[in-house]
Amino acid sequence: KAGVTQTPRYLIKTRGQQVTLSCSPISGHRSVSWYQQTPGQGLQFLFEYFSETQRNKGNFPGRFSGRQFSNSRSEMNVSTLELGDSALYLCASSLGLAGGLRTDTQYFGPGTRLTVL
């Protein structure tokens, strides 16, 4: 099976611009989660999508948004970029068990490294 793919792998943007990152999950996986990794804050959860609905959300400003399509592919958008948004953005996919005290194993993609100048 192909793994999680993310495009693009590298992006350079300037302050004030917006950016869209894409993630294709492992075939059969219905849940996609996004994480931000920075040297200062480490790995932080952004949000999770399951069946085209946002199921869980981290503590990030509204400039960070996402969506999921019917084929489970997901996009993440950051508007009005700030210098502090420079980070490695990781996408993870899992089977997506609906509810209950269960959790899936998340498998990560290679990430998109965003640099904001």
Next chain:
Amino acid sequence: AQKVTQAQTEISVVEKEDVTLDCVYETRDTTYYLFWYKQPPSGELVFLIRRNSFDEQNEISGRYSWNFQKSTSSFNFTITASQVVDSAVYFCALSRGTDKLIFGTGTRLQVFP
């Protein structure tokens, strides 16, 4: 509140040495899951193991072994006979039953030939 602590920021060993990476977690939940991931320089997080709170059995997979102790809230990871290819950042993570992982700050392991 949930928290994962990896007190070791960086560990350096020489090839063939054994090395243990520590992970201490905090949670009030009775049902939770613990994970270890490896992040090589390429950046991708590679899944290593998952453990649920009901199962305290230790696990061995080749040169890797994991020691889960609920009494001390620890989930430590040991690499036996380390190799240069083991050099990476290792993350311990906690999940409470949703698909949100809470990560520790990571331990950078450098294995020198």
